[in-house]
Amino acid sequence: MALRDEWRRARAIAWKDLTTERRSKAGFNSVVVLAVTILVLFGFALGPDTQAIRNAAAGEIWLSALFAGVLAFNRSFQLELDGGALDALILYPGARRAIFAGKLLGNFAFVALMLTIVIAVGVVLFQVRVPAEWPSLLAILFLGCVGLVTLGTFYAAMASRSRAREVLLPLLLFPMLVPVLLAAMEGTKALLGGDIMGDAGAWARLLAAFDVVFLVATLLAFEFVIEV
Amino acid sequence: MSNWMFVGAAFTVTWVVVLGYLLHLHRVMRRAREEFERARPGRAP
């Protein structure tokens, strides 16, 4: 069945990306260190008043993940670009959606792991109390990560193959991420603050809806982006 | 500051932008035509 073949190909691509990543651990480690550095800089920007830093924790965590994450997105296409392998990959029948799905999975694993570390460090640095509803927090992190990675991978497919790729990716990606980031940050903020108003659920649902919309849109549009 | 100053500013900004874009259009059009003229003589013997 064609769908199963696609899924198999997607997994193969994701696995390939992740294993090349594991062997050159420099990549992941550097990005994590960068994210932590950004967290520290936020501390300097908003501190030393710990109350101020703690109130902004949700935003600080997500923005650090974002700024470090953009490096991961361009890199995910870099590997094929350098070897000229992308053109070969496209030639396989029915491969394009599988390429996108594979890149998505690979990037998701990367960013999710990074985000986990960032949250852990952030909780410590910003004196955040881990809420009782930490499973809900995990859900918001997961959903936010999906949105972030979906759009990031999509725009990186173009930016990584153009001039001025370092500026083009954030330039295209950041405005498009506003809804996802807003929902993720607000949901995280609500949960870290004990969710007195019960807003987190609404934000989570909104975030899930955004994820669906962007996943479908990018899956459809990727065809046109990769074939030129 | 009187309110009329802001109203005046609003209309001024509007016309500056509108006329400014018109000027931009004019320049782009002129440059395009020049390029076209420059490219064409190459074909004539």
Added chain:
Amino acid sequence: MTTAALATKVARPRTRAWTVFGWFAFLFLIASQATAIAISPPDRDMGDLQKIMYVHVPSAWMTMLAPLTVLVFALRYLWKRREQDDLLAASAAEVATTFAGLTLMLGMIWARPTWGVWWTWDARLTSTLVLFLILAGYLALRALVDDRERRAQWSAAVGILGAINVPIVYMSVRWWRTIHQMQSSPATVDPAYVLGLRLNAFAFLFVMVFFIHRRYEAAMIERAAEHAAEAAALGGSST
């Protein structure tokens, strides 16, 4: 379109119809603005500041209409792969960016006397700013990609996604403010102002259509120039 067709289209003197339309649009704009200012009484709360509505609101409406135009032409390009649709989409995007910038400036000019600050994180103003950034990204993409087909397809994808995102951005920002119990800006229009507003809305529409067409014309001439240059380069080698 073939080189010959493009060349003939370009060589013809500028279509009078569109030039006349352009003049009409501008005169209509002046007339609409004069009429609106003359016939509208001062607002109960805003006083004479209300007059800003006659430029701000139509500009905002155009800012929403233009990305829709980009969306339509981008979809058509992906469907038919005609270069004209790509150039139309790009022209619409450039005009949209201009109107977005104008809307932002006018919004700030309104905000200052009304709320005492140059910027409020109001849902509409903020969404317009994000839209402006999305459009700027679109234009940057076009500037940075040299290959024609790649530029057209990537622009189409980026334009479509960007246009889809506009209502989503607006909705999320509005929800963001509601959650934090921020007041939204006054939305209702007093019936006394409707005529003036409608006149000016149409005037802006005519101006925008004229702008898009003119920009498209220029883009077509640029394209014809590229064609001619390529033909000359090929033809010149076989002397």
